[in-house]
Amino acid sequence: MKIDRNEAKRIADLAHLEFDDAALERMAGEMTKILSYIDQLGEVDVTGFEAVADAEATPLRDDVPRSSVDRDAVAANAPAFSEDGHFIVPKVIGD
Amino acid sequence: MTELLNLPWHEARAAASGRELVEASLSAIDRLNPKLNAFLHVARDAGEGMPVAVKDNIVTTGMPTTCASRILGDFVSPFDATAVARLRAASCSIVGKTNLDEFAMGSSTEHSAFGPARNPWDTARVPGGSSGGSAVAVAARMVPAALGSETGGSVRQPAALCGVVGLKPTYGRVSRNGLVAFGSSVDQIGIVTKTVGECAEMLGIIAGHDEYDSTSATTPVDDYAADLDAGVRGLRFGVVREAVSQLEGEVRANFDDALAVLRGGGAVVEEVSVPTIGYAIAIYYIVANAEASANLSRFDGIRYGHRSARAKSLREVYFESRGEGFGDEVKRRIMLGTFALSSGYYDAYYGRAQAVRAKLRADFDAAFRRFDYLLTPTTPEPAFPIGAKTDDPLSMYLNDIFTAPANLVGIPAIAIPSGFSRDHLPLSLQLMSPHFTERALFRAANFFERETGYWREVPPI
Numbered sequence: 001m002k003i004d005r006n007e008a009k010r011i012a013d014l015a016h017l018e019f020d021d022a023a024l025e026r027m028a029g030e031m032t033k034i035l036s037y038i039d040q041l042g043e044v045d046v047t048g049f050e051a052v053a054d055a056e057a058t059p060l061r062d063d064v065p066r067s068s069v070d071r072d073a074v075a076a077n078a079p080a081f082s083e084d085g086h087f088i089v090p091k092v093i094g095d
Numbered sequence: 096m097t098e099l100l101n102l103p104w105h106e107a108r109a110a111a112s113g114r115e116l117v118e119a120s121l122s123a124i125d126r127l128n129p130k131l132n133a134f135l136h137v138a139r140d141a142g143e144g145m146p147v148a149v150k151d152n153i154v155t156t157g158m159p160t161t162c163a164s165r166i167l168g169d170f171v172s173p174f175d176a177t178a179v180a181r182l183r184a185a186s187c188s189i190v191g192k193t194n195l196d197e198f199a200m201g202s203s204t205e206h207s208a209f210g211p212a213r214n215p216w217d218t219a220r221v222p223g224g225s226s227g228g229s230a231v232a233v234a235a236r237m238v239p240a241a242l243g244s245e246t247g248g249s250v251r252q253p254a255a256l257c258g259v260v261g262l263k264p265t266y267g268r269v270s271r272n273g274l275v276a277f278g279s280s281v282d283q284i285g286i287v288t289k290t291v292g293e294c295a296e297m298l299g300i301i302a303g304h305d306e307y308d309s310t311s312a313t314t315p316v317d318d319y320a321a322d323l324d325a326g327v328r329g330l331r332f333g334v335v336r337e338a339v340s341q342l343e344g345e346v347r348a349n350f351d352d353a354l355a356v357l358r359g360g361g362a363v364v365e366e367v368s369v370p371t372i373g374y375a376i377a378i379y380y381i382v383a384n385a386e387a388s389a390n391l392s393r394f395d396g397i398r399y400g401h402r403s404a405r406a407k408s409l410r411e412v413y414f415e416s417r418g419e420g421f422g423d424e425v426k427r428r429i430m431l432g433t434f435a436l437s438s439g440y441y442d443a444y445y446g447r448a449q450a451v452r453a454k455l456r457a458d459f460d461a462a463f464r465r466f467d468y469l470l471t472p473t474t475p476e477p478a479f480p481i482g483a484k485t486d487d488p489l490s491m492y493l494n495d496i497f498t499a500p501a502n503l504v505g506i507p508a509i510a511i512p513s514g515f516s517r518d519h520l521p522l523s524l525q526l527m528s529p530h531f532t533e534r535a536l537f538r539a540a541n542f543f544e545r546e547t548g549y550w551r552e553v554p555p556i
Contacts, residue, residue: 015433018418038377046450058309073173079402
């Protein structure tokens with residue numbers, strides 16, 4: 001599988017990652033090399049193993065109210081936090 | 096004081112108080128860490144107890160958790176990981192947080208944002224990774240035990256390269272609450288110690304179901320030390336043919352010597368075929384990275400960690416915070432994982448990798464119908480020089496070729512020192528056993544340790 005610069009850009013957009021042109025070029029080359037190794041998976045006969053979903057459901061605990069982490073501790077870790085208890089982000093709605 | 100940290104736990108506890116043990120540990124860290132860079136944070140106020148180091152992708156109150164990444168900024172967790180809370184409750188004292196490859200992505204600890212940790216047997220060489228700092232801390236006798244984490248061998252591989260014991264428990268045996276998620280279908284907290292007996296004791300403390308991790312197993316916690324002295328007579332060991340057929344030189348000779356030790360104890364040692372084992376790295380780099388690409392989407396510059404000072408829009412907060420915060424290897428893996436899950440490629444990559452993984456699991460099940468244990472060397476070579484593989488990601492990945500299968504299958508596996516190379520670098524034997532048979536794993540590993548005693552040799556640092 002060959003990853004070209006445009007494909008690397010498409011994936012970077014999906015992944016919310018920013019690269020400059022040189023880094024994008026390098027990434028495309030490295031991904032191509034790694035995927036050429038991974039492509040050997042195509043040679044395995046997987047007849048009978050296609051259904052991969054786990055049969056066992058994850059057990060859940062009862063959904064009961066309880067105290068959570070301390071709000072001040074959460075606020076202390078936030079890049080921007082308002083006094084009335086909200087994370088602050090740049091404006092997302094136009095004027 | 097250093098001699099105190101050279102004793103097995105039960106002897107150290109008899110010889111000194113909890114305060115003396117912590118002081119011995121902190122003074123060893125002060126002396127050695129400038130040369131080894133094993134610790135990213137030292138807890139000066141650790142108090143008293145049995146000193147334990149914790150890999151810095153496992154959260155702890157009262158000290159930072161960085162994942163060796165710039166994107167965490169000055170994050171301090173509001174809660175302790177369950178494994179950490181259980182250690183504290185068992186009179187252990189957390190003396191510091193250990194270096195790792197950023198977000199546990201790597202096999203050398205060179206991908207740390209805070210510089211590489213160094214191998215105490217030769218400081219020009221890597222200690223392995225990603226739990227390199229934990230392995231170094233135990234090997235250099237800065238602590239008697241450390242927590243690490245495993246996704247594809249990140250405890251066993253550095254333990255091998257540093258000449259100490261490394262355990263990956265069964266998937267689900269130890270709660271992952273508070274372990275920063277990487278590959279959720281493969282992640283597991285692991286243990287590094289000098290000796291097998293200490294490892295068994297550590298597992299007894301941290302194992303067990305946890306309501307905060309729904310994937311933690313309800314299988315009862317075993318008495319892991321019960322069979323330590325039971326020997327290996329009559330036990331059946333399968334040597335994985337596909338893994339050892341290409342071994343050569345001193346790694347081959349060392350492995351053959353290890354088999355002779357087991358045979359000498361009355362064990363049955365025969366070859367067994369696990370046909371798909373050679374695909375483990377290819378499967379691993381799709382499955383683990385796909386899961387990582389989803390797990391690491393939480394680092395977005397909004398709720399904690401680094402936010403780019405240049406960001407003026409919400410889109411820029413995401414793209415520039417992540418662009419500045421993540422290192423190259425983490426970006427490479429997010430890109431690979433995102434690709435494998437993207438529309439048009441999902442079936443060909445993620446779907447196919449999961450199908451081959453299911454076949455690998457069936458191959459292991461078949462082998463365990465004939466054998467109690469499966470054997471390989473832990474790594475294909477001893478510690479390599481710093482910088483030798485950083486320009487070639489694939490050659491770095493292939494260092495995990497013998498360890499990744501146990502993560503994909505979910506079984507427990509242990510790395511145990513098996514001697515030294517011509518350059519006097521540690522070599523290591525890996526034992527794997529069926530799900531939830533850690534007690535049997537410790538039994539065989541302890542026999543091997545007792546017969547060989549390699550743990551007694553301390554690195555010349």
